[in-house]
Amino acid sequence: MTIFQSIFLGLLQGIAEFLPISSSGHLAVAQHLFALDDLPLVFDVMLHLATLLAVIIYYRKKLYKLICVFFCVITRRTSKIAENPDDGLCGTQKLSQMTIIAVIVATLITGVIGIFTSKFIPDLSAKYVCAGFIVTGALLIFSKIISGRISSEISGKSKGISVKQSIIIGLMQGFGTLPGISRSGSTITGALACGVDSKDAGDFSFIVSIPAIFGAFLLEAKDLGEVASSVGFMPLAAGCIAAFVSGYVALSLLIKLIKKGKLFYFSFYLIPAGISGLLFL
Numbered sequence: 375m376t377i378f379q380s381i382f383l384g385l386l387q388g389i390a391e392f393l394p395i396s397s398s399g400h401l402a403v404a405q406h407l408f409a410l411d412d413l414p415l416v417f418d419v420m421l422h423l424a425t426l427l428a429v430i431i432y433y434r435k436k437l438y439k440l441i442c443v444f445f446c447v448i449t450r451r452t453s454k455i456a457e458n459p460d461d462g463l464c465g466t467q468k469l470s471q472m473t474i475i476a477v478i479v480a481t482l483i484t485g486v487i488g489i490f491t492s493k494f495i496p497d498l499s500a501k502y503v504c505a506g507f508i509v510t511g512a513l514l515i516f517s518k519i520i521s522g523r524i525s526s527e528i529s530g531k532s533k534g535i536s537v538k539q540s541i542i543i544g545l546m547q548g549f550g551t552l553p554g555i556s557r558s559g560s561t562i563t564g565a566l567a568c569g570v571d572s573k574d575a576g577d578f579s580f581i582v583s584i585p586a587i588f589g590a591f592l593l594e595a596k597d598l599g600e601v602a603s604s605v606g607f608m609p610l611a612a613g614c615i616a617a618f619v620s621g622y623v624a625l626s627l628l629i630k631l632i633k634k635g636k637l638f639y640f641s642f643y644l645i646p647a648g649i650s651g652l653l654f655l
Contacts, residue, residue, distance in 0.1 A: 384613035388620030394559030425621035462533030480544030487548025504651030506554015511644035518638035
């Protein structure tokens with residue numbers, strides 16, 4: 375692999391990880407076009423780790439509050455974090471506790487599904503990935519249909535992610551482990567479908583991605599030596615830096631689009647791209 379190819383894959387990963395167009399799917403197609411089908415899966419996971427760092431930095435304030443509340447619960451103390459009624463995930467200690475429980479529940483469900491689907495990911499052809507693009511596009515259109523109804527129904531109601539909602543989100547995130555299926559698109563759609571506010575749905579989708587991505591890394595960590603020998607340190611480092619920078623920019627953009635209810639715009643790219651891939655790949 376050349377440094378140029380690694381940077382290209384890193385940029386693609388960073389953009390596609392947060393925009394609801396499936397990073398793993400786009401990486402699979404790009405690697406197929408570059409004739410890099412023999413790349414170890416851990417290379418993709420390393421690029422995911424770079425975008426994970428972008429999530430941590432972007433949500434550092436919310437994560438700090440959640441960590442503080444978590445330790446306060448363990449030590450049975452009252453959290454002294456500043457309350458923010460506009461923050462539906464961690465604006466108060468109660469909301470923070472709900473979010474922590476929701477992250478744990480969703481992560482456990484995703485982990486079980488992810489272990490199962492990981493056995494099939496290396497065997498999926500580019501055509502399966504392109505079919506996944508079409509499915510993701512349909513999910514985004516569905517999210518547009520339900521988002522307006524959900525917003526009007528929950529207006530003025532208390533926020534937060536319940537256990538029931540976290541189960542649905544965890545199932546959708548597990549579905550998003552398949553190449554071609556966007557993790558962010560599926561989790562946000564699942565959150566909207568079960569009554570979560572659009573902004574909270576977007577924020578929770580990325581916060582819950584932290585343990586999911588880190589868990590995927592742990593599953594593939596045994597192959598780190600393989601990626602070092604087959605890819606090389608410089609291409610790997612260049613790809614990770616590109617993934618981090620492009621990921622942070624893409625995350626900032628997507629949050630704005632979610633607030634405006636324009637997530638479905640990406641379906642106009644995904645569905646034609648998927649159909650084209652099925653016809654020509």
